[in-house]
Amino acid sequence: MSLAPGPRRVAAGALEVPSLETTVGSVHLPNPVMTASGTAGHGAELAAYCDLSSLGAVVVKSVSRQAWSGNPAPRMWPLPTGMLNSVGLQNAGVEHWLAEDLPALAATGATVVASIWGFSAADYRSVAEVIAIAVAEGRAPGVVAVEANISCPNVEDRRQMFAHSCHGVEESIGAAAAGLGSVLPLWAKLSPNVTDLPSLAGAAQGSGADAVTLINTVMGMALDPLSGGFRLGAGGGGLSGPAIHPVAVRAVYEVRSAWPDLPIIGVGGVSTGLDAAELIAAGADAVQVGTASFAEPAATVRIIAELSRWMAGHGITSVAALKGRGHDHS
Ligand SMILES: Cc1cc2nc3c(=O)[nH]c(=O)nc-3n(C[C@H](O)[C@H](O)[C@H](O)COP(=O)(O)O)c2cc1C
Numbered sequence: 300m301s302l303a304p305g306p307r308r309v310a311a312g313a314l315e316v317p318s319l320e321t322t323v324g325s326v327h328l329p330n331p332v333m334t335a336s337g338t339a340g341h342g343a344e345l346a347a348y349c350d351l352s353s354l355g356a357v358v359v360k361s362v363s364r365q366a367w368s369g370n371p372a373p374r375m376w377p378l379p380t381g382m383l384n385s386v387g388l389q390n391a392g393v394e395h396w397l398a399e400d401l402p403a404l405a406a407t408g409a410t411v412v413a414s415i416w417g418f419s420a421a422d423y424r425s426v427a428e429v430i431a432i433a434v435a436e437g438r439a440p441g442v443v444a445v446e447a448n449i450s451c452p453n454v455e456d457r458r459q460m461f462a463h464s465c466h467g468v469e470e471s472i473g474a475a476a477a478g479l480g481s482v483l484p485l486w487a488k489l490s491p492n493v494t495d496l497p498s499l500a501g502a503a504q505g506s507g508a509d510a511v512t513l514i515n516t517v518m519g520m521a522l523d524p525l526s527g528g529f530r531l532g533a534g535g536g537g538l539s540g541p542a543i544h545p546v547a548v549r550a551v552y553e554v555r556s557a558w559p560d561l562p563i564i565g566v567g568g569v570s571t572g573l574d575a576a577e578l579i580a581a582g583a584d585a586v587q588v589g590t591a592s593f594a595e596p597a598a599t600v601r602i603i604a605e606l607s608r609w610m611a612g613h614g615i616t617s618v619a620a621l622k623g624r625g626h627d628h629s
Pocket residue numbers: 335336337338360361384386388414448488514515516538539540541543566567568569587588589590591
């Protein structure tokens with residue numbers, strides 16, 4: 300293990316302010332803390348609570364080619380260590396997002412990551428194409444990357460999510476990459492509900508992803524033991540929040556071990572600066588904050604400040620110096 304040097308003092312009593320700048324492949328970010336898709340709205344909803352331009356990036360809720368109404372209520376079930384949700388990717392369609400939501404978000408000065416999903420590989424291609432055309436026509440201000448959420452149900456084969464097999468990853472990411480061309484970097488958001496995540500991450504990179512986002516929610520379920528009924532309208536749902544943080548740490552760690560040069564965004568249960576530092580030490584280039592923003596809409600801003608203070612207190616002067624520390628053991 301690398302021993303953290305003591306706090307570096309630059310003037311009498313003052314700790315050196317660390318540089319929080321980071322890169323995810325070709326994307327430069329002012330700091331490594333982004334919002335997670337689906338937990339920060341479609342546009343500028345969180346601007347009422349914090350300065351969105353101060354975040355690493357705002358990753359918006361996933362959009363599809365056509366509007367989609369999502370799953371039946373109830374869609375959320377709170378738990379002591381997080382929550383279960385079955386929102387089901389409700390959205391008004393990519394054209395609506397470009398015309399109605401993105402302009403307000405871009406006006407805040409935020410760095411924006413679009414998130415896309417589809418029922419089929421053709422859907423991924425088509426929604427990515429719409430974004431590529433919008434970029435070419437100057438209708439996608441502030442958008443620096445596209446994250447493909449392939450950890451959602453695939454109606455072409457309901458037993459599978461795209462992210463649950465190398466074939467599904469190749470199909471969906473290959474299609475998104477073809478639709479996007481070289482207009483923007485493509486990030487593949489993968490599922491933790493698998494046995495061999497490094498192989499799936501490799502498949503994503505081999506199919507055109509410039510980075511992988513680890514992880515989406517963990518499959519879960521809650522029942523009323525008396526009636527036997529589901530707590531969520533859709534039956535099953537996705538577990539998020541502090542309960543899944545160790546799952547995310549392991550996912551990032553294992554994928555970083557297998558792919559030393561693959562850009563990784565860590566997400567899962569980040570609610571403090573220390574949680575963010577842990578994912579970066581596991582090998583993440585940046586992190587995302589999801590469930591924490593529901594109880595505290597400005598959680599990302601607090602987490603950036605906590606991360607900076609923690610790094611300063613330990614004499615860690617850059618994200619690069621923190622990244623991958625967990626691998627010094629092996
Ligand atoms: C209510 C809710 C809605 C979500 N919607 C999306 C979505 O539209 N697209 C997506 O890629 N992930 C979605 N996610 C997953 C989050 O982006 C994130 O991967 C997951 O919640 C783990 O992070 P957390 O523990 O910080 O919440 C959603 C999560 C929650 C809780």
